[in-house]
Amino acid sequence: MATTDDASLAKRASLPASVDVAEPRTPLLSIGNAGLALTLAALLALPFFTEGFFVFQMTKVLTYAVAIMGLNLLTGFNGQFSLGHGAFFAVGAYTTAILVEMAGFGFIATLPFAALICFGFGFLFGFPALRLEGIYLALATFALAVATPQILKLSPLEGLTGGVQGIYLFSETFGEPPVPSWAPVQSIFGVDEFDAGTYWVYLVTVAVLVLTYWILTNLVGSRTGRAMMAIRDNPIAARSMGVNAAFYKTIAFGVSAAVVGVAGGIGAASTKFVAPDSFTFFVSVSFLVGLVVGGVGWLPGALIGGAFIVFVPNYAEEVSKGLSGAFFGIFLILMIYLAPNGVGGLIRAAADRIRRRSE
Amino acid sequence: MELFLQQVIAGIATGGIYACMALAVVMIYQAIHHLNFAQGEMATFSTFIAWTLLAYGLPYLAVFPLAIAISFVGGFAVERIVFKPIEHAPVLTHIVVFIALYSIFNSAMGFIWDFSIKTVPSPFPPGQFFGSNLISNHQAGMVGITFVVLVLLFMFFAYTRIGLAMRAAAANPDSARLVGIRTSFMTALGWGMASAIGAVAGILIAPLVFLEPNMMLTILLYGFAGAVLGGLTSPPGAVLGGFIVGVVENLAGTYIPVIGGELKLTIALALIVGVLVFKPAGLLGRRIVQRV
Numbered sequence: 001m002a003t004t005d006d007a008s009l010a011k012r013a014s015l016p017a018s019v020d021v022a023e024p025r026t027p028l029l030s031i032g033n034a035g036l037a038l039t040l041a042a043l044l045a046l047p048f049f050t051e052g053f054f055v056f057q058m059t060k061v062l063t064y065a066v067a068i069m070g071l072n073l074l075t076g077f078n079g080q081f082s083l084g085h086g087a088f089f090a091v092g093a094y095t096t097a098i099l100v101e102m103a104g105f106g107f108i109a110t111l112p113f114a115a116l117i118c119f120g121f122g123f124l125f126g127f128p129a130l131r132l133e134g135i136y137l138a139l140a141t142f143a144l145a146v147a148t149p150q151i152l153k154l155s156p157l158e159g160l161t162g163g164v165q166g167i168y169l170f171s172e173t174f175g176e177p178p179v180p181s182w183a184p185v186q187s188i189f190g191v192d193e194f195d196a197g198t199y200w201v202y203l204v205t206v207a208v209l210v211l212t213y214w215i216l217t218n219l220v221g222s223r224t225g226r227a228m229m230a231i232r233d234n235p236i237a238a239r240s241m242g243v244n245a246a247f248y249k250t251i252a253f254g255v256s257a258a259v260v261g262v263a264g265g266i267g268a269a270s271t272k273f274v275a276p277d278s279f280t281f282f283v284s285v286s287f288l289v290g291l292v293v294g295g296v297g298w299l300p301g302a303l304i305g306g307a308f309i310v311f312v313p314n315y316a317e318e319v320s321k322g323l324s325g326a327f328f329g330i331f332l333i334l335m336i337y338l339a340p341n342g343v344g345g346l347i348r349a350a351a352d353r354i355r356r357r358s359e
Numbered sequence: 360m361e362l363f364l365q366q367v368i369a370g371i372a373t374g375g376i377y378a379c380m381a382l383a384v385v386m387i388y389q390a391i392h393h394l395n396f397a398q399g400e401m402a403t404f405s406t407f408i409a410w411t412l413l414a415y416g417l418p419y420l421a422v423f424p425l426a427i428a429i430s431f432v433g434g435f436a437v438e439r440i441v442f443k444p445i446e447h448a449p450v451l452t453h454i455v456v457f458i459a460l461y462s463i464f465n466s467a468m469g470f471i472w473d474f475s476i477k478t479v480p481s482p483f484p485p486g487q488f489f490g491s492n493l494i495s496n497h498q499a500g501m502v503g504i505t506f507v508v509l510v511l512l513f514m515f516f517a518y519t520r521i522g523l524a525m526r527a528a529a530a531n532p533d534s535a536r537l538v539g540i541r542t543s544f545m546t547a548l549g550w551g552m553a554s555a556i557g558a559v560a561g562i563l564i565a566p567l568v569f570l571e572p573n574m575m576l577t578i579l580l581y582g583f584a585g586a587v588l589g590g591l592t593s594p595p596g597a598v599l600g601g602f603i604v605g606v607v608e609n610l611a612g613t614y615i616p617v618i619g620g621e622l623k624l625t626i627a628l629a630l631i632v633g634v635l636v637f638k639p640a641g642l643l644g645r646r647i648v649q650r651v
Contacts, residue, residue: 081454083396129634134450137636139394139583143631146580147624154622279398281576285458292455322473325466332459336452 065306070259076297078252079232082142086283092264122257126250152276166275175350295344372498374605379560380582381597390549397460399575405558434554468572479565590644
């Protein structure tokens with residue numbers, strides 16, 4: 001019986017490793033880096049040309065992008081599945097909300113706490129996850145996602161979480177995130193003081209996105225990242241090479257949850273409100289959709305994924321009310337058939353072609 | 360003690376719902392070794408079809424088999440159209456497609472039948488079962504039907520040629536193919552049957568809760584818990600697991616103050632994680648040993 005071999009081969013084929021370990025360090029001036037620099041420039045220029053609402057939507061896109069990168073570390077680079085990362089998003093969001101409202105923190109100062117707490121939860125969930133593979137891990141995390149809203153509504157925690165009502169943030173500054181006095185957001189973008197908060201959160205989100213991307217690319221390229229990928233590609237071989245699979249898998253779960261938690265924190269700051277029913281199973285579904293659309297195992301794909309899950313439902317709603325979910329699903333299935341590596345895979349294939357032609 | 364017994368009986372009554380759903384989960388697992396995350400939505404879709412047929416004025420006795428037949432064909436078609444092309448694809452692909460199906464069915468139901476809640480009548484006479492104040496006629500009937508389905512399934516797998524072929528295809532696809540079994544067709548058949556059982560579950564559950572597109576999401580979670588507890592490889596185990604989940608849920612609700620009403624889904628979560636970690640084969644399941 002050669003089924004095991006087939007299975008492991010298929011598994012390997014499923015998760016394209018975009019970061020090739022053997023590849024020499026890319027020069028500073030490459031197509032990839034140029035693309036990243038252009039993207040960053042576009043993100044920074046964006047608030048000069050658009051309205052407050054669009055900036056708010058873009059904040060959402062970037063927030064999702066951060067979360068998708070976190071999920072990508074787990075799924076794309078470590079080969080573990082999660083349908084439950086919405087739960088960590090919720091924990092991050094509530095951490096930020098509670099610290100801002102009850103402890104008087106600035107929202108940026110809450111983000112490290114969101115990361116830390118979610119790392120703890122993720123690390124703990126990583127232990128049972130060690131014994132669960134593939135579909136079973138998907139099941140356990142599915143259960144986590146479905147149970148999340150109910151846990152958030154729990155009455156003994158009501159004093160902290162606000163129960164069903166949830167928490168409104170920034171009540172001291174009339175519901176708008178405060179802009180620090182050293183940041184001349186109002187004069188730079190020419191907006192009134194109500195919009196200034198939205199713009200400020202956007203800028204912070206861009207910074208968090210860049211920082212997360214930087215940390216994750218370095219992590220993936222490091223010894224730890226190579227160990228994670230080795231476990232993904234062939235757990236048995238990795239173990240016999242002396243890789244401590246249990247350690248790296250729980251770490252991957254923890255870091256992934258921490259990143260998603262930070263995304264949750266920014267999400268809470270930008271929507272200025274958290275409530276249990278904003279964290280249904282559908283949040284986890286969105287992350288998964290974004291991951292697949294952007295490309296599993298390719299970090300920059302998160303931006304495409306984030307844009308997809310924010311804007312596509314809007315357009316789908318315009319075409320036909322209530323059908324956005326169906327559109328999501330059909331698009332996902334088409335994606336799986338036609339471009340299994342996501343939009344990211346298509347972009348990389350195009351970039352390769354250009355590179356080859358120029359050589 | 361009386362309270363305890365009462366709660367156990369009430370738990371068995373709700374457990375019937377979960378047992379039915381767990382049975383559908385196990386059917387799919389037998390056929391494809393995957394858990395269908397869209398199973399709940401598919402069952403709800405079947406229930407909506409039944410509701411529509413009832414609204415046209417067809418008698419219940421005609422609607423019930425008709426809805427089941429439609430669901431069978433639907434499940435069969437979903438396998439042929441959506442899953443056949445990715446038969447050998449990795450786990451992630453399957454999970455993504457399940458989620459896609461979940462999303463499509465959920466949204467399509469909202470689109471076709473909108474999100475307002477609807478009531479589905481019960482085929483059983485109203486009132487309590489033999490005058491007991493714990494279990495209604497409908498709940499008792501549901502437990503009965505679950506057992507009938509289980510016995511039918513057992514007879515199908517044990518005594519029919521096609522049942523034997525299905526078991527062979529699930530247990531050892533390569534060898535089954537060598538002796539002339541159309542394994543891929545058997546998989547589709549498994550999908551059809553799971554979808555039909557899901558329809559039975561949905562139609563029987565609907566009178567107890569209200570019919571709306573999200574009716575089944577939480578029930579599916581209990582169904583998973585039941586299936587995992589009983590053993591994903593064992594249909595009788597799934598039914599047993601479903602009943603145990605119902606009883607545990609009820610007892611925890613009665614005796615553990617906070618958890619009771621508010622954390623019911625967390626009980627399912629804890630059961631799933633706990634069983635998978637400590638006894639992955641479940642109560643009646645086979646241990647799966649993988650050759651490396």
